[in-house]
Amino acid sequence: MEGPLAIVVGILIATGVYLMLARDLLHYLFGLVLISNAANLAIFIAGRLTRAAPPLVPKGLEVPPMPIANPLPQALILTAIVIGFGLLAFALALIAQAYKVLGTLDVDTMRIAEPAAPKRKRKP
Amino acid sequence: MSWLLALPFLLPIATALATFPARGRGSLCGIISVLGCVLMLGVAISIVALVEISGPTAVQMGEWTAPFGITLVADRLSAIMLLISALVGLCVSLYSLSDIDDCRIKLGFHSFFQLLLAGVCGSFITGDLFNLYVWFEVMLIASFALLVLGGDRIQLDGGVKYVALNLVSTLLMLTSIGMIYGLTGTLNMAQLHISLASVDNPVAISALAVLFICAFGIKAAIFPLFFWLPASYHAPPVAVTAVFAGLLTKVGVYALIRTFTLIFPTDLGFTHNILLGAALLTMLTGVLGAAAQYEFRKILAFHIISQIGFLVLGLALNSPLALAGSVFYMVHNIVAKTNLFLISGTAQRLTGGYELNEIGGIYKASPLLSIFFFIAAFSLAGFPPLSGFWAKLLLLKASLDQAAYLVAAVALITGALTLFSMSKIWAEVFWKGHPKGYCSSLYALPRKERFQRLLPVALLALITLGLGLVPEPFIDYSLDAASELLEPKGYLDAVLGSESAQYTGNH
Numbered sequence: 001m002e003g004p005l006a007i008v009v010g011i012l013i014a015t016g017v018y019l020m021l022a023r024d025l026l027h028y029l030f031g032l033v034l035i036s037n038a039a040n041l042a043i044f045i046a047g048r049l050t051r052a053a054p055p056l057v058p059k060g061l062e063v064p065p066m067p068i069a070n071p072l073p074q075a076l077i078l079t080a081i082v083i084g085f086g087l088l089a090f091a092l093a094l095i096a097q098a099y100k101v102l103g104t105l106d107v108d109t110m111r112i113a114e115p116a117a118p119k120r121k122r123k124p
Numbered sequence: 125m126s127w128l129l130a131l132p133f134l135l136p137i138a139t140a141l142a143t144f145p146a147r148g149r150g151s152l153c154g155i156i157s158v159l160g161c162v163l164m165l166g167v168a169i170s171i172v173a174l175v176e177i178s179g180p181t182a183v184q185m186g187e188w189t190a191p192f193g194i195t196l197v198a199d200r201l202s203a204i205m206l207l208i209s210a211l212v213g214l215c216v217s218l219y220s221l222s223d224i225d226d227c228r229i230k231l232g233f234h235s236f237f238q239l240l241l242a243g244v245c246g247s248f249i250t251g252d253l254f255n256l257y258v259w260f261e262v263m264l265i266a267s268f269a270l271l272v273l274g275g276d277r278i279q280l281d282g283g284v285k286y287v288a289l290n291l292v293s294t295l296l297m298l299t300s301i302g303m304i305y306g307l308t309g310t311l312n313m314a315q316l317h318i319s320l321a322s323v324d325n326p327v328a329i330s331a332l333a334v335l336f337i338c339a340f341g342i343k344a345a346i347f348p349l350f351f352w353l354p355a356s357y358h359a360p361p362v363a364v365t366a367v368f369a370g371l372l373t374k375v376g377v378y379a380l381i382r383t384f385t386l387i388f389p390t391d392l393g394f395t396h397n398i399l400l401g402a403a404l405l406t407m408l409t410g411v412l413g414a415a416a417q418y419e420f421r422k423i424l425a426f427h428i429i430s431q432i433g434f435l436v437l438g439l440a441l442n443s444p445l446a447l448a449g450s451v452f453y454m455v456h457n458i459v460a461k462t463n464l465f466l467i468s469g470t471a472q473r474l475t476g477g478y479e480l481n482e483i484g485g486i487y488k489a490s491p492l493l494s495i496f497f498f499i500a501a502f503s504l505a506g507f508p509p510l511s512g513f514w515a516k517l518l519l520l521k522a523s524l525d526q527a528a529y530l531v532a533a534v535a536l537i538t539g540a541l542t543l544f545s546m547s548k549i550w551a552e553v554f555w556k557g558h559p560k561g562y563c564s565s566l567y568a569l570p571r572k573e574r575f576q577r578l579l580p581v582a583l584l585a586l587i588t589l590g591l592g593l594v595p596e597p598f599i600d601y602s603l604d605a606a607s608e609l610l611e612p613k614g615y616l617d618a619v620l621g622s623e624s625a626q627y628t629g630n631h
Contacts, residue, residue: 025284032291039299046306073305076254080298083261087294090268091287097272098280113282113359 001049005041012038025095025105029088036084040077047073126183128174129196131167132206132245133259135160136213140238150229154221157234161214164241168203168210175203180608182251182618190620191315197251199615200605201451205248205378208455211587212370212462213241215580219466220363222573228274228361236273237367240266244371248378251619253301253311253387256379260297260343264290267372270364271356282359289352293342300335304387307332314619316387317612333388333395337402340383344376346436347405350429354413357428358421358478362469365421369428370462374454377435381450384439385609399440404534407433411541420468420478420553423545424461427504430538431457434519437531441522447606449518452599456503456511456591463500463584467493470577471553475563480549485558490566492578494554496585501550503588505543511591514599 012034019031047070055071057064099105102112127134139160146153174181180199184190198206217237224233243263250256268290272283305311307328308319323329342349353373357365384395410430417423435457438450468478470493475483487494503510516539523531566574591598608614 025288028288032288032295035295036298039295039302042299043302043305046302048306073302076302076305079254079258083258086265087261087268087291090265091291094268094272094280094283094287097275098284101275101277101280107284110281110284113278113285114355 002045005045005049009038009041009045012041023106023108025098025107028107029091029095032091033088036080036088040080040084043073043077043080047076128167128170129181129183129198129249130185132164132171132210132249133242135164135167136238136242136245139164140235140242143234143238144232147230147232147235150226153229153234154217157217157238158214158221160238161210161217161241164245165207165210165214168207171198172203172207174198175200180614180618191310191312194255195251195312195314195619196249197314197615197619198249199608199618200601201378201381201609202248204451204455204601204605205374206245208458209241209244209248209371211583212367212458213237215462215466215584216363216367216370218576219366219469219580222576223363223469224361225274231273233270233273236266236269240270240367240371242266244375247375251313253304253313253316257294257297257301260375260379261294263372263375264294267368270368271360273360273364276359279359282356286352286356289342293339293349296335296342297339300332300339303328303335304332312619313382313386314612314616317616318620320387329388330394333384334398336383336388337380337395337398340376340379341402342376343373344380344436345373345406345429345432346402347409347429347433350406350410350432353429354422354425357425358419362421362465362472365425366462366465366469369424369465370458373428373432374435374458377432377439377450377454380436381439381447381609385447386612386615396440396442399436400531403433403436403440404531405433406430406436407534407538411538411545414545415541418480420471420480420483420549421465423549424464424468427542427545428461430542431461431504433538434516434535437535438519438522441519441526441528441531443522443526444603444606444610445518445525446522447609448599448602449515449522451602451605452518453515455598455602456515456588459584459587459591460500460504460512463496463581463588464504466577466581466584467497467500470566470581471497473569473577474566475553475558480552481559483553483558483563484556485561485563487554488557489563493566493581496581497554498550499585499588501546502543503592505546506539507543509592511588511595513592514595518599518602 016031016034019027050069052067052069055068102110139157143153143156146156175198180197182195182197185194240263243259243266246259247256250259268287271286272279307323308316310316310319345353357368407430410426410433414423414426417426434453435450438446471486472478474486477483503512506512506516520532520535
């Protein structure tokens, strides 16, 4: 199962990078979304894929009697999904606001913070 | 005692929660924020004392023992970073009382500021890689909010670039954490030190090391990953820029130092060569970029980059003296850099701008501010007997000890060019007359504002002077911190219990 999933991760990252190379900020953001999903999937695979029971220890026992799935990567991914959701939601809101105020999403024309040629007045 | 190590992030979060409902009433909100920072300074001092007395100290959160639960660890490096962050927090929160306008305070400036401090301090104190990621994100989202708070055109423009590039670093960090978990089955940094040594897969380890360099390198703004920094740091109000300049990039450098002394085997030659090359190019590009700028804050922003090069240089040289140099440099640089930005804000208040050729005349109007700038700026350039001189001296001595003459030459050239930029600011902003002749004096400001603007600047300048005039205890402390980093047995024992001794024999 690792093989196909690894290929899926590869495709997600390739698509994401392709989108991020665009000039349009919205494409960039969609690329980031894809790559963030790819990262989560990679953590999931890194935690070993097994067909096993849920990681619950029956009452009265110290150790589960059968092989169980590794719960840690799932906990990590849940955390990462929540954080990623927050960050990407913020980024989307920022891009929307930037479009409203600056009137463009083409990164080549967004030069307010870094003017192309700084005015250099000679000293009198 | 166990709660003490959790306080560095619990306290700012509590302060953030307390300031949020009070944000409508500006002065109350500011007082809460400053009080929180004072308490935070107390906590940081007690952690430094604790580590000094009993060595590296660890606490397991929720009583889950070490490799499984989340561990908080304080060693000398963490402790001094906490102390200096608390100090910067206090100074900037005091300064922000007069620098941040009511509109931004109503939008929750103080809450975001405290959350930023929580993220920074959490990153310094955690002993778990995934937890480090979480604190990085707390810091990042707070910095996003601070950067665009108020929503000026220039802020949005800079903010978009900052957000876009920092999200990439986040994803890289997350991926590399996933990979290192797949390789070793643990994320506890002390356990990783032991587990990674027994992984027989040098290719995977090298790839991981490079991924971590990229992830933390973007945060730390090393060459060639620094482009978000000069694009955004001059956009927000100067109090925000000051705290960013002081702390954010240094968290990246801290993470690099922690990762490459504790987790990855230190004899991994080629990563240190990458770091060395990156450090030299960072120093040069930063300082050359600054030489081309004619705006007060942009010059300072480029100098942040060049100083990051020095910090990474100490790590790359990887000797006790070089690491001690890095630690000392970090403390010196955080203090001097924050101070320079605070001074630039007051200079703008007095002269009405940031463009060097549109302002001037401060030396005549308010010599006191000029003296503070002189101390901070010439310390940054490495003038004896100021703190930057000792910091550069340690790194130079370390590079000459290893016969790395090219490194020493680049460091000296960078120092000379830093001096050029600082003299440029000195001559244009302080010495020459104001082109329109209306530079106001500090005494024209309302008394309260004068106090709020000058006290933090004076405090930071005094620390720079103190570090420079009495360097010995601080250099000793840095040497101790460096030897702890290179011989992490105390750290491992504190985290994993003394049975870790049996594993370390494998190294």
